[in-house]
Amino acid sequence: MPRSIRGDVVVIGGGPAGMAAALSSWEAGAKSVFLLERNEYLGGILPQCIHPGFGLQIWGEELTGPEYAEIFIENLNRTGVEAMTDTAALELTPERIVKAVNPQGAWEIKANSIILSMGCRERTRGMLQIPGYRPAGIFTAGLAQYLVNIAGYLPGKDIVILGSGDIGLIMARRLTLEGARVKMVVEIKNSLSGLVRNYVQCIQDFNIPLLFSHTVTEVRGKERVEAVVISEVDEEGNPLSGGEREVECDTLLLSVGLIPENELSRQAKIPLSPQTGGPWVDEDFSTDLEGFFACGNVASVFDLVDYVTLVAERAGRAAVLARPPQEKHILRAGEGVHTVIPQRIREGKDGFLFIRPQKSMKGVTVSFWEREKIFYQKKISICRPSEMIKLDLAQIPWPQEKGEIKVEIKGTEIQGIS
Amino acid sequence: MNEEFDVIIIGGGVVGCAIAWYLAHFDLQILLLEKELDVCSGVSKANTGIIHSRSYWTPHTLKGELHLRSLSWIEQAEKELDIEFLKTGALTMAFSRDDLEFLQTLKERGKIEGAQILAPREAHTLEPMISDKIFAAYYDPETRVASPFELNIALAESAFLNGVHFILGQEVVGFEEEKSIVGVLTENGKYLSRWVVNCAGLSSSYLAQKSGDNIPSLRPLRGEYLVLDRECRGLVHHVLYPVPVGETKGILVSPTTDGNILVGPNLEPAEDEDTSTTKEGLKEVEEGGKKLIPSLPVSQTIATFSGLRPTLPDRDFHIFFSSRFPSLLHLVGIESPGLTASFGIAEYVGDLLHKRGLKLRERSDFVIRSSFPVFRKLPWEERERLIQEDDNWGKIVCRCEEVTVAEVKHALLSSPGASTLDGLKRRVRVMMGRCQGGFCGMRLPFLMAETLGLEERRIVKSGRNSFYLGEETKEVRSGASLY
Structure with missing residues (x-):
């Protein structure tokens, strides 16, 4: 029979979100905290992110991924949090029972509160339906990052990167430094997907061509990638005929977006938002199902790990307090808004609101609507889809009566890097 | 190999493996030659995987006849191969x-x-x-759904278990007359056999032409x-x-x-x-x-x-003896419903060879295959039991399809086992789920190299030159440790 254990708080996923959540649950007085991680080590994707740029927001210091992770691992070691590595959570029930396996056996863990911190996965070639052959040499950027930084292998020699997401930009530099030739980065949109600092430091500084409004329309090569066909696209992203050209390469890296991993959330029947792909959450990062919390990229893909840490700490504390359900404001993404998180506001007294805009704009106004009237506006000079707008919830004069609130972003659209 | 075989089968697709499995019921020395590094690597790897019912047979054709003949084999095949077709209707x-x-x-x-x-x-x-x-x-x-990989590989494993020899990665390039037997020429040598069955899928008409037979090229x-x-x-x-x-x-x-x-x-x-x-x-x-x-x-x-x-102009199966080599049987144009018809084809091929003189003495020691457990389908009690037996059952290597290290190792070490990443995928479904290898692609090449004692850089996706990894990084090349 599977071994049965009980926990005050069970955290699923030992990446930055899970580590911070477990730690803050412990610090908030949880009697037992289990942190389940499928890898042999904690840290999630951080150990393979050997570049600097982490920690500026919360510690004012620039750390590498492994350094950032190490702080949490060390802190966790000083607590009674039981980190179960090499442990894969496979089933989750609405009654807060997690079923998992590890080399010691099969486990059934009943928890008072469950924190979901499974992170996200990368979009694949199959999802994009890029036509052509299916040879070796097509990697998601994160997989390539693992191969280079952890396993010690280059994915190939001549590389084309599709998508200007951050992992793709970071990998363009990393691969160049390792002696590979990054022939170009192609981006289907007319603006950057990743952070501007990554464009400057990883693309511009290394003279790597970046083509906007272009995509890969065919993969050539039966055994290993031999070339890709790139095409210019119209505003809807449809390839323009006549604009194709072949680029010889042996590797195609995809940095085309991340998807929150919510297979377990679905099993537990936690309501999910079609916008974020993750559970609806309030400022405590409590989901719509009592006793379940969701933080980090499982709830919505964040731009900075620092923000993931901030929200995970809130989730960790809230999981211990276990405030009873109550009526909440419901936030909707209006014009110009890609996602907003949290999408529920319990009180709005503390915590943050993260808004991801749809487009790059300048002269930006963020407006909050209650029915037909705007009750709060905030001016921002510039916004980009790659960067979340972070607002203090306490700054916003939330209406007395709980109801639906629409968030809107308006401004003048800008293209390219700007 | 100086040995002389009773039957050489060219092609390790579902048809070749079904023939090997069928003939393995008899007292025969059989060799299967496959040009790719694994069975189930050509036509058989990419189809709808449907066992079409009697309603969908095509009258007045050989393919129709063999389709019907095949359907009467379903239960026996399920039992002997320890697989289950999904009877969806x-x-x-x-x-x-x-x-x-x-x-x-x-x-x-x-x-x-x-x-x-x-x-x-x-x-x-x-x-x-x-x-x-x-x-x-x-x-x-009556319509059933099969996993084309599972069926093809189960047939191969059952054939192997019952004494069929497999040589993978050996392309047949022609035939040679050797007194009353046939010399099957490959890139690396010659194999001798009393009987030869060409079921090389897309290459079948090319090989038939190589033996001097008049058959149109496949379309x-x-x-x-x-x-x-x-x-x-x-x-x-x-x-x-x-x-x-x-x-x-x-x-x-x-x-x-x-x-x-x-x-x-x-x-x-x-x-x-x-x-x-x-x-x-x-x-x-x-x-x-x-x-x-x-x-x-x-x-x-x-x-x-x-x-x-692999179609011929009349869209039918063509199964015929070579005019130059009387004991060489060609199977050309085995297209849809080839998967459905595979058992019928195998039995028909056996009959044709028998009529020409192949002795079919049924073996009394035929071994029934038992399939390896699939972790994802096991109850939790069974999972716990297996982990206590071997902790590799507690190591999930593919999260999407819930595949364990134990299953991967078994697929690598079984016979004919996986020697490519795609071969692993077809046996245990790694890299086949929603992340398409985004996560398990970090583990599998290394697990494979370690288990098979291969150099990591030699790991291929499917073909001989489909190398998965590039050069080592500078740190590794300079001898530094990454850890």
Whole structure:
């Protein structure tokens, strides 16, 4: 029979979100905290992110991924949090029972509160339906990052990167430094997907061509990638005929977006938002199902790990307090808004609101609507889809009566890097 | 190899492996030669995986005859191979009064108990998501779904277990007369056999021409497919066929044995062995699928692929002895329903060889294959028990399909075992789920190299030159430790 254990708080996923959540649950007085991680080590994707740029927001210091992770691992070691590595959570029930396996056996863990911190996965070639052959040499950027930084292998020699997401930009530099030739980065949109600092430091500084409004329309090569066909696209992203050209390469890296991993959330029947792909959450990062919390990229893909840490700490504390359900404001993404998180506001007294805009704009106004009237506006000079707008919830004069609130972003659209 | 075989089978697709499995029931020395590094690497790896029922056989053709003959083997095959076909049943959807006649033909052709023509409302009760534009549907309870990989590999394993020799990665290039036997020439040498069966799929007509036989070249017809995420499980429960227009069964929507939904195939001429997909082709497949299921969630596509039908102009199977080598049997044009017909083909090939003098003495020691446990399908008590036996059962290497290190190691060490990443994928479903190897692609090449004692950089995806990894990084090359 599977071994049965009980926990005050069970955290699923030992990446930055899970580590911070477990730690803050412990610090908030949880009697037992289990942190389940499928890898042999904690840290999630951080150990393979050997570049600097982490920690500026919360510690004012620039750390590498492994350094950032190490702080949490060390802190966790000083607590009674039981980190179960090499442990894969496979089933989750609405009654807060997690079923998992590890080399010691099969486990059934009943928890008072469950924190979901499974992170996200990368979009694949199959999802994009890029036509052509299916040879070796097509990697998601994160997989390539693992191969280079952890396993010690280059994915190939001549590389084309599709998508200007951050992992793709970071990998363009990393691969160049390792002696590979990054022939170009192609981006289907007319603006950057990743952070501007990554464009400057990883693309511009290394003279790597970046083509906007272009995509890969065919993969050539039966055994290993031999070339890709790139095409210019119209505003809807449809390839323009006549604009194709072949680029010889042996590797195609995809940095085309991340998807929150919510297979377990679905099993537990936690309501999910079609916008974020993750559970609806309030400022405590409590989901719509009592006793379940969701933080980090499982709830919505964040731009900075620092923000993931901030929200995970809130989730960790809230999981211990276990405030009873109550009526909440419901936030909707209006014009110009890609996602907003949290999408529920319990009180709005503390915590943050993260808004991801749809487009790059300048002269930006963020407006909050209650029915037909705007009750709060905030001016921002510039916004980009790659960067979340972070607002203090306490700054916003939330209406007395709980109801639906629409968030809107308006401004003048800008293209390219700007 | 100086040994002389009774039978050499050329081609490790489902047909070659079914023949090997069938002949392994008799007291014979058998060798199977496959040009790729694994069985199930050509036509057999990319098809719809349907065991078409009696309603869908084609009268007055050899393919039709062997289709019917094959269906009587189903239960025995399931038992001997320890696999289970999914008996989903099928609905053939008619969109106009004119199509009704075709449904009637299917019903009469099948004479299947329980089969019936349904009014739209009855059809919707069975399959709520189908188009409301249907005029009627033919329901057939006998259609089954197979995993083409599982069947092909189970046949190969059973054949191996019963003494069939396998040489993989050995391409046959011609034949030579050796007194009363045939010399099968490969890139690296010559194998001698009393009887030779050429079931080389796409290469079969080329090999027949090599033996001096007059057969037209194959015309490969490509079919493209979409695979939808397992999250779509339950969208359809039966195989959905349209009423066909033209030469094939049309674009189907079908559940798979693993809970995905498969949509396809279209039909288009293909150059040579071109298994690429095209934008137009995938669009056509999407539209074909949406004709049957208007709400088809194509945004849940996790993979696309294409397969080839090795067709001859008359679209029939051609099974004949070589005019120059009387003991060389060619199987050319084995296209759809080749998977369904594979057992029938095997038995038919046995009969033909026997009539020409091959002695078939049934063995008393035939061993029944038992399939290796699939972690994902095991109850929790059984999982716990297995982990206590071997902790590799507690190490999940592929999260999407819940595959353990124990299963991967078994697939690598079994015979004929996986020697490529695609071979692993076809045996245990790693890299086949929604992340398409994004996570397990970090582990598998290294686990494979370690288990097989290979250099990591020699690991290939499928073909000999489909290397997965590039050069080592500077740190590693300079001897630094990464840890």
